[in-house]
Amino acid sequence: MKSEALNFTIETKNDTLWFFLSGQFHSEQVPSLKEKIISLIEDGNKRIVFDLENVNYIDEAAVSMFVYLVNLMMGKQGKILFVFKNEIVTKAFEQYKNIFSIFPDSKSIYSGGLFSRLKQKSKAFRKKTGIRLSLPVAIILLVTLLGWILTLIFIIQSQSNHIHVQEKEIAELTKINKKMEIEIKELKERLKPLEQLGIFKEKDNNSQKSK
Amino acid sequence: MKRESIALIIHPYKNNLIPQYLFKETINSFIEELIEASSSFKNIHFNLAMPGYYLDNIDSMLILHLREKSKTGSIEWLTTGYTEPFLSFFPVWLCNENIKTACNVFKEFIGNSPHGFMPAFSNWEPAYIDLIKNLGFQYVVLSNSFIEKQFSNLLGFWVTEFLGNPLVIFPYTSISLNFFSNNNFEQWLYHQFKQDNKTDNKLLCLDFLYPVFQKEKNIKNALINIFSVLEKNILSFKPVCLSEYLSYNSPLGLMYLPPSLAFKRHENEQKPYFLNYLFSFDQIGLIQRKIFDICEQIESLKESKKVQKILKKLFFVQDINHYIPSFESGFFNLNDRLYCYKKAIEAEKELNNINEVDSEKIKICDFYRNNSKIILMSNNNILVGIDYNNGGTIFELDYRVREINLCACLNPNRHFFPSIIEKDLSLLAFVDHFFSALITLDKYKAKEEKDLADFYFSNYDYKIKKVKNDLKVSLQRQGTIIQMEKPCPIGVEKVFGIQKNHSSLSFAYQLTNNSLTSYNFSLCIEMCFSLPGIINNDAFFLHKKRKYYHLSNSKLEFPQITQWALCDPYCGVLMHFILQKPVNLWVFSTFGQDSPLQDTLTMVISSPIILDGSGIWSLVGKINFRRIAIKRKITDEI
DSSP: OGGGOEEEEEEEETTEEEEEEEEEEOGGGHHHHHHHHHHHHHTTOOEEEEEEEEEEEEOHHHHHHHHHHHHHHHHTTOEEEEEOOOHHHHHHHGGGTTTSEEESSHHHHHOOHHHHHHHHHHHHHHHHHOOOOOHHHHHHHHHHHHHHHHHHHHHHHHHHHHHHHHHHHHHHHHHHHHHHHHHHHHHHHHHHHHHHHTSSOHHHHHHHHHO | OOOEEEEEEEEEEOOSOOOHHHHHHHHHHHHHHHHHHHHTOTTOOEEEEOOHHHHHHSOHHHHHHHHHHHHHTSEEEEEOOSSOBOTTTSOHHHHHHHHHHHHHHHHHHHSSOOSEEOOGGGOBOGGGHHHHHHTTOOEEEEEGGGSOGGGTTOOSOEEEEETTEEEEEEEEEEEOHHHHHHSOHHHHHHHHHHHOOSOSSOEEEEEEEEESSOSSOOHHHHHHHHHHHHHHTTTTEEEOOHHHHHHHOOOSOBOOOOSBEESSSSSOOEETTHHHHHTTSHHHHHHHHHHHHHHHHHHTTTTSHHHHHHHHHHHHHTBGGGTSOOSSOSTTSHHHHHHHHHHHHHHHHHHHHHTTOOSOEEEEEESTTSSOEEEEEEOSSEEEEEETTTTTEEEEEEETTTTEETTOOOOOSOOSSSOSSOTTTOOOEEEEEEEOTTOOHHHHHTTOSOOOBSOTTOOOEEEEEEETTEEEEEEEEEEEEEETTEEEEEEEEEEEEEETTOOEEEEEEEEEEOSSSOEEEEEEEEEEEEOTTTTTTOOEEEETTEEEOOGGGOEEEEEEEEEEEEEETTTTEEEEEEEEEEEEEEEEESSOTTSSOOOEEEEEEEEEEEEOTTOEEEEEEEEEEEEOOOSSOOSOOO
16 A cells, blocks of 8 residues: 555644655655645645655655645745755755755754855855855855955055055155255355366366266 | 483562552562572572562562572573563564663672573564574573474473574473462472483473462462472482583474464463464554554664663563453553553653654554554643544543543454454444434444444545644545435544643534435444543542442433533543533443443443535534542552
8 A cells, every 4th residue: 555655743843844754655645645735834834844864765756746835835935844864865856956945954954153044045046046056165165265365465465565665765765866966066056166266177077977 | 210400490470560569578578488498408409580670679688698599509590571571562672672671680680691581471583582692691491382292291402593593492391389289299290201201311491480469478388399399309300500401411403483472371382373362452552553653763762861761661561461361460451551551651751852842743654554544643731543544533542641541442352353443343432323313322332223324434534734733633534324225425524633732632523414305313423431440430420510430330321411521530530521512422331330341431422413405514522631639549660
């Protein structure tokens, strides 16, 4: 009797309706179970979690049923989540894993923090762009990008410091140059009477310059 | 003359449910008398078989004596497990835990593990050989009725095997206290050895059974009688411990033993299809289903420390004495059934605490792996088991606050098939009958009327409704009812509901006439309840402040009532029934005064109905469960 092979338990935890399914999930069971879940959604249950960890066989029709239920729930502003990490179910859900919210265990549904937020964000990105990144790859890319930006900022900072120092040096040298020019002018003014007396000749000065 | 060996196994067993203090007293006096009797017969070596929990109850001074005797080699220990587990009835891992715990208890108290394993009622499962060997047992002791008849008079030991895995088997002959009043023990011994003329080194393995709970305590005299006969004939017979004989002798041969059980301890008769017999009654399969359900939940939490506490409770539920029917115990006895349910409900409560389950829960699961499903609805206070394949009946109604199953009724008549629930025989609640409008209590009791509809024990479709804290199961079926000798269409919807943290079960019936002609009939909803207070005359029926006692031989009839109560101070439970519509109520003892089973009460809600064409008839009601003061304590704590 394939239609009787699946066991399930319904429990309420933190305003969430939990379905714990175990055994074999054949296509014969889909219509009756679908009907039961739809009636529960219509009762106003907005958040349903399906724990499929103990399911040891799942038919394709059952996965299609879940696609239908997720769409139905989204239309009612609700959410359907899935908990499993067993190979059989993972393989069956492979094709649709972008659509479903899948968690490895019940704890990870309730755990908050940066990672879960990142995960949720990444899901939003996935839906908009279709680009998918696994969490470790995303972290490595993020770290590399941050490294690049930091190195660039460091290089720009050190270059600007260097330019600043050089600008300062140029300004000081210009100042000294101007001072020297003034001093030379003053000395020339002092030498003029001596030149007029013929004691000091400008030629010497010119010859010294040519030398 | 050649000296033959005799291995005497002294085997105390608990034959009845008794309070812990009384058990402690009895087992201590038994050990005291055993030590006293054996101290004057120093040459008599013997074997002592007992469950591990006996040692937990024996005084430490007596344990010291036993320990010293064990060191000198005059006593060899055998065990049945921590309790006396029913090996064929429970998961292997649970039996393993049970026997392992016994070994640990023996190591703690006696200093070493028991040498031999002695399953109670010789419950033998070849698949356990590996487990028994891994736990360090050298041999197993079983009834000699398990040995093929042509070899059963040979005195010695055999080797059995399962899938190439061998184990030593000692076949025993059992004797009880009554044996000595009817037989000359000495002559009987010589006769036993004379029967075997083929074996070289003969061994007679004697299982001396002693029921712990009995009024006349003459154990000391019986022991002295045995020991003195053995000492008198010490030149002919050598009293040995089993491992001692095993180390110097070789087996008689290889003997294949199929799974089996001896239904009576004293009778040497094995029954290979014992489980088919047991499953021909109501409650035995229901208890097993519950324990398997708990075991499945525990298996994933096995390592947790909290689970150890639950396991000990389950070891006592595993005890074979609660299941094998006898005069004093067995599943025919309501106290034994309620004891098993009590321990199982306690375990369920502990598991809910560990898993932090505090809300209402519904489970659709196997009904003892026979491909049919059941619905289990529960919250912290009650559990309702609904069999939607058998007329949407309730087969289990646990009031968890008092750890009692109020529907633990048993019909002593054997089912035709080894099925847990059988039409016309099983005693359940919310069994629906459609009779003619003229049905009376006497006609109902006499089962004279013919059921007009096909809802009784038929398949229902179910739907689950969950709105906030309300959980409901709606059972629906379109069937036919005989009206004017013609089958006419009728629809029945039965709804059962529970609420979070409420000790109440709400129910509703809706009958729909799918034709244009009107119907006239009576709906009779039958409910059977088993209450321990009925036998003691503690339980009473309450209507309009009047109490009706003597329910074990009652026949009460109440026309047009909406409220009543059934109360049992013996277990501290009150069931208050409230209906929105007045109905006729019949209350009577299920088996009558002459039956030994007087603990069951049948309650029938009867309502004559005129259902017009395309009309609807409905009945809404509720059972509120309340705790009341317990007048007497339930007898057993072990």
